[in-house]
Amino acid sequence: MADQNMQTDVLIVGGGGAGFRAAIGAREAGAKALMLSKGPLARCGATPMAGADFTLDGRSLNKLGFPGAPEDTGEKFFNDIITQGYYLNNQMLVEQYIRKAPQRLKELLDWGIKVIFSEERAIFTSGLGLMDALLKQARTVGVDLLEDTMLLDLVAHDGKIAGGLGFDIRTGEFIPIQAKAVVMATGGWHKAFWPNTGMRDLSGEGIAMAHRAGAAIGNMEFITFCCNVILHPPVWRGSIATYITSLLCGGELTNSRGERFLDQYDPYVVEKGTTMEWNKGFISYATAKEVRQGKGSPHGGIFYGLGTIPLESFERNAAPIFPNWKYKAMDLAEMAETLKNGGTVEVGPAVEYFDGGIVVNEKFETSVPGLYAAGECTLGPFGSNRVCSAITEMLVHGADAGQNAGAYAKKIGAFAPPVEAFKSLEEKEQVPLQKKEGLRVAEVRRRVQVTAHKQLGPIRNEKELTELIGFLENVQKNELPNVATVSKSRIYNKEWIDAIELENVVHLLKAAALSALNRTESRGVHYREDYPVSDNDHWLQESRVKWDNAFLKVGQCPAIITSLTPPKGKMPFLEMMKTMMQSRSNIGGHH
Amino acid sequence: MQEKSIKVKVFRFDPSQEKEPNYQTYQVPFEKGMSAMSALDYIYQNIDSTIAYYDHAGCDLGICARCTGVINGKPGLFCQTILEGDATLEPLPKSRVIKDLVAKKGEERN
Numbered sequence: 001m002a003d004q005n006m007q008t009d010v011l012i013v014g015g016g017g018a019g020f021r022a023a024i025g026a027r028e029a030g031a032k033a034l035m036l037s038k039g040p041l042a043r044c045g046a047t048p049m050a051g052a053d054f055t056l057d058g059r060s061l062n063k064l065g066f067p068g069a070p071e072d073t074g075e076k077f078f079n080d081i082i083t084q085g086y087y088l089n090n091q092m093l094v095e096q097y098i099r100k101a102p103q104r105l106k107e108l109l110d111w112g113i114k115v116i117f118s119e120e121r122a123i124f125t126s127g128l129g130l131m132d133a134l135l136k137q138a139r140t141v142g143v144d145l146l147e148d149t150m151l152l153d154l155v156a157h158d159g160k161i162a163g164g165l166g167f168d169i170r171t172g173e174f175i176p177i178q179a180k181a182v183v184m185a186t187g188g189w190h191k192a193f194w195p196n197t198g199m200r201d202l203s204g205e206g207i208a209m210a211h212r213a214g215a216a217i218g219n220m221e222f223i224t225f226c227c228n229v230i231l232h233p234p235v236w237r238g239s240i241a242t243y244i245t246s247l248l249c250g251g252e253l254t255n256s257r258g259e260r261f262l263d264q265y266d267p268y269v270v271e272k273g274t275t276m277e278w279n280k281g282f283i284s285y286a287t288a289k290e291v292r293q294g295k296g297s298p299h300g301g302i303f304y305g306l307g308t309i310p311l312e313s314f315e316r317n318a319a320p321i322f323p324n325w326k327y328k329a330m331d332l333a334e335m336a337e338t339l340k341n342g343g344t345v346e347v348g349p350a351v352e353y354f355d356g357g358i359v360v361n362e363k364f365e366t367s368v369p370g371l372y373a374a375g376e377c378t379l380g381p382f383g384s385n386r387v388c389s390a391i392t393e394m395l396v397h398g399a400d401a402g403q404n405a406g407a408y409a410k411k412i413g414a415f416a417p418p419v420e421a422f423k424s425l426e427e428k429e430q431v432p433l434q435k436k437e438g439l440r441v442a443e444v445r446r447r448v449q450v451t452a453h454k455q456l457g458p459i460r461n462e463k464e465l466t467e468l469i470g471f472l473e474n475v476q477k478n479e480l481p482n483v484a485t486v487s488k489s490r491i492y493n494k495e496w497i498d499a500i501e502l503e504n505v506v507h508l509l510k511a512a513a514l515s516a517l518n519r520t521e522s523r524g525v526h527y528r529e530d531y532p533v534s535d536n537d538h539w540l541q542e543s544r545v546k547w548d549n550a551f552l553k554v555g556q557c558p559a560i561i562t563s564l565t566p567p568k569g570k571m572p573f574l575e576m577m578k579t580m581m582q583s584r585s586n587i588g589g590h591h
Numbered sequence: 592m593q594e595k596s597i598k599v600k601v602f603r604f605d606p607s608q609e610k611e612p613n614y615q616t617y618q619v620p621f622e623k624g625m626s627a628m629s630a631l632d633y634i635y636q637n638i639d640s641t642i643a644y645y646d647h648a649g650c651d652l653g654i655c656a657r658c659t660g661v662i663n664g665k666p667g668l669f670c671q672t673i674l675e676g677d678a679t680l681e682p683l684p685k686s687r688v689i690k691d692l693v694a695k696k697g698e699e700r701n
Contacts, residue, residue, distance in 0.1 A: 039647065039648020039649075040656075040657050043655035044650075148647075148648070170689055199649070199651075200647060200649045200650070234624055234626065235671065235673055236652075331671075442640060446636060485640070487641035489607060491605060491607050492690040492691075493643070494644070494646055495635075495640045
């Protein structure tokens with residue numbers, strides 16, 4: 001079976017919203033575009049599973065024909081995103097987000113998405129409908145699309161990106177791809193944790209390979225755990241359906257003793273922290289605290305029930321998102337019955353979004369010429385805590401990254417394919433397949449995932465982080481090199497793919513654990529129980545991890561500030577959270 | 592607590608290496624509310640890592656529809672079909688099997 005060779009101007013890695021929009025952007029710049037979708041076209045990554053919300057300033061939303069909030073301004077929205085991020089945000093990226101969001105929404109409406117409902121600063125639409133609209137537009141403008149295809153590593157020539165080694169998952173064939181520019185849009189790395197809320201393709205290879213290629217990565221310790229994610233029964237585990245009902249309909253959270261454990265917190269924080277998208281940070285923290293104190297549910301969470309919410313209002317508020325209690329293809333009627341009869345569902349925090357990643361400037365260039373990045377795989381605009389929409393992020397990033405990559409590709413001259421580089425990568429990737437005997441990947445991976453969930457969860461401390469780093473180093477040194485697949489067939493070899501992914505997962509976990517250990521303060525979604533104070537005097541810094549021939553080195557650099565100067569001083573974590581909540585402009589909505 | 596297990600019979604076929612398909616039966620611990628997908632995950636993780644089912648990009652939540660198969664003779668999604676007892680899992684369609692439970696879908700890739 002001959003391996004295929006491919007050539008393009010802009011190679012887009014990732015078939016979620018950021019990938020599609022970047023591919024469209026490259027075509028808009030007049031460049032050829034090849035997009036690799038790791039799974040089924042328009043049905044992989046995190047986008048199809050999203051609710052999905054799109055946030056922008058209320059005045060722009062009003063100008064687009066929705067009620068919105070005419071009294072809102074870009075400045076107010078800027079202030080709110082920055083305070084939600086506890087002042088750690090890259091303010092240039094926040095400006096770009098606010099500036100470009102309205103036109104990204106306008107084009108979605110032109111492309112036919114259906115708005116389910118809207119509020120002051122957001123519209124709600126279907127993640128599936130969004131993907132279908134993007135796929136249609138990508139086909140219309142002539143993007144070359146490959147599905148069930150992933151990228152294993154990047155190749156460079158003369159210090160510039162020259163393409164990468166693709167991989168046909170169905171046949172197990174390598175696809176050397178020559179490209180003048182690459183846009184990394186591979187999303188998050190949910191697969192590093194168990195349980196998680198992500199599709200099974202989200203294993204972060206984009207961040208890992210960009211890092212290996214010399215790009216800077218940062219803020220890896222900021223990981224958003226969605227709260228109230230279903231933990232049991234297994235058929236619904238990982239679903240955010242209860243997260244959505246808790247946000248839209250309310251409800252009651254109790255621990256294993258039947259205590260309404262949120263009652264111990266400041267009522268203002270509880271109110272904002274349950275009715276707004278602040279809840280991911282706050283409730284995940286509060287849940288983790290109960291579980292770590294031994295008051296958790298059998299599967300490591302807490303219990304969600306209706307409490308005193310009247311049935312009628314619960315059903316009314318849920319109906320737009322859950323017609324007949326169907327959420328996408330899941331039939332939640334049985335769960336709804338349980339809740340209506342006064343029962344509870346086991347829910348808890350599960351990793352959902354990654355606030356850090358590949359470092360990009362406001363043109364979405366990385367530090368490697370020709371390499372761009374967009375969407376969740378970047379160190380984006382949300383600082384230490386994302387409240388506003390990642391759907392907006394993927395689209396504002398994707399369009400600009402794609403257009404800039406396309407313009408760059410058209411300017412630079414052609415070069416010969418780096419054949420030797422491709423060959424040596426192919427040899428490396430085949431090791432688990434060719435090794436006669438060894439460790440089972442699945443067993444190693446599950447241990448890694450469960451340990452990560454425990455020790456890199458919403459609540460961290462020095463002891464657990466140090467243990468985690470030691471554990472990961474042992475896996476890297478003694479287990480990963482000894483992994484071997486049982487089947488030696490290249491056809492849809494799940495074990496081979498898992499082995500390839502696991503190396504990247506361990507790399508990113510180690511970067512995150514090192515960063516979390518280094519950050520001796522608490523901010524946003526990073527909480528250190530041994531350093532429970534937010535420190536604006538020393539820690540308005542982005543974490544950085546450098547890759548030096550497989551050795552990871554942690555550092556930091558000042559957060560990028562343009563117009564909003566953060567206040568100095570230190571504050572205990574929950575007090576800082578309250579202050580940030582109180583700093584929000586007087587515009588309504590869930591964000 | 593009763594420890595119940597179920598017998599899960601799985602269609603196995605690698606057209607690149609074998610002439611004919613065969614079935615393999617695995618003993619899987621029973622958990623109330625378990626899906627066919629969680630049974631396959633158990634088999635892959637604990638018994639037989641050579642088994643192939645659409646998982647590299649599966650959503651496990653009934654959205655991507657790539658785990659479409661046949662469960663006890665009825666077409667459905669592996670991830671959304673709850674197993675109550677012994678089960679037979681087969682690909683759909685059998686005529687376009689890439690490997691085991693992974694089959695080529697209707698639309699050819701671009």
